Amino acid sequence: MEIRISDVKKEFAEADANQLVQIINKYRNDNRVGVIKLIQNYEKEIEKLNKEIERTEKMKTYENKFREYSYICGVDEVGRGPLAGPVVACAVILPKDCNILYINDSKQLSEKKREELYDEIMEQAVAVGVGSIPPSHIDEINILQATFEAMRQAINNLSIKPDILLNDAVTIPKVDIRQVPIIKGDAKSISIAAASIIAKVTRDRLMVAYDKVFPRYGFASNKGYGSKEHIEALKEYGPSLIHRASFIKNFI
Template sequence: MSKSIAQIKAEFEQADGNRRAELYDMYGDDARSGVQKLIASYRKKEEALRLERERLSRMQSYERKYKDAKMICGIDEAGRGPLAGPVVAGAVILPKDCEILYLNDSKKLSASRREALYDEIMEKAVAVGVGMASPARIDEINILQATYEAMRKAVEQLSVVPDLLLNDAVTIPGIPYRQVPIIKGDAKSVSIAAASIIAKVTRDRLMMQYDEILPEYGFAHNKGYGSQSHIEALRRVGASSIHRRSFIKNFISEQ
């Protein structure tokens, strides 16, 4: 008596790669369409996983290039452009040959994917640091210098000393470690991508909290960026304590 499709599916679900290859051979001639759809589904998943691992391998090229550095730290920021809220930097040191599937530039990921990856990064990373610069500090020293300051703070928060920093596009002044700036590094380095996710999720969560205190600006949705509804709220009710005065002067006049 042949096995049911449900039984065959259970076999596939419990099988590792080698066993799955045996199952393809075992059930390849099964005439039932349900079995053939099941085989096609698992082959498609395997191909997608193979392609994802190839993509990740390409994103590890800088980590391989500088493999002599024991502790490679990725650095990135979130929030240089918004009208409100801090700029946040992330610093992440991943273990050698660490695999975190779907790791990518945080801007290319859905919010739910970023949240899941945030948890996985926090679980697997050797060390994670987060630094921030407030809206007032941004107004005081400008956004670029505030970004550098947040990045320095993020590195200072690491529990281990890095041997090399892989930075998204910038060279951070006033820091004693070897640095490699990489243009669009959050899409080219797993370490920088991890840092971009830590920075983005940290900042988004903070803006969600601000939304509870200052609901009129829609921070839960716009995260402080200059959406039409945000600018309309600014003109209607004025600036809040977390708005960047140097960023909003074109939208409202100071009272």
């Protein structure tokens, strides 16, 4: 008796990536339109998956280059440009055999994908450290020095000391670990990209929480950046306790 197309569809849906090719071959000679369409759709999915695996492997170029080091750490920050909120940095040590797909520069990912990857990275990482510098201290020492301080905090908050740091574009002062600054590193190194995701999600969640305390400025949507709504609220209501005084002089 011929297997029903609904059962073929279920077989495809329940298969993992390794089983898909076998199932495609199993039904390759089935001439029913529904089965042919299923095979075509899943072949496209396999092609997309293979491209993503290839892209992810390219993201490991620097990690492979420095493979002799036991603990390779990616470091990145978010929040240099906003008018309000902290600057947040993250340091991430991924396992050598890390197989998480879709890790990329956090700016290239949707909010939903960042949240999904946040959970995967936190679950699989060897160690994660986060650092955060509040607006008042940013005003005292300037944003560049605050960024460096947040990065040092993140590195110091790791449960394991790294052997080497892969940084997004910068060399961090006062750190006694070998550093490799990589221009646009969050798009070239899986470790830096992972750090950018953790930092971004951490800061975004914080700004959503601040929105409940200071609801006039739209922090949940603009995350403290200078959107039109945010600037208009600044002019009307003045600054909140989490605004950076040194960043808003032109608006109040």
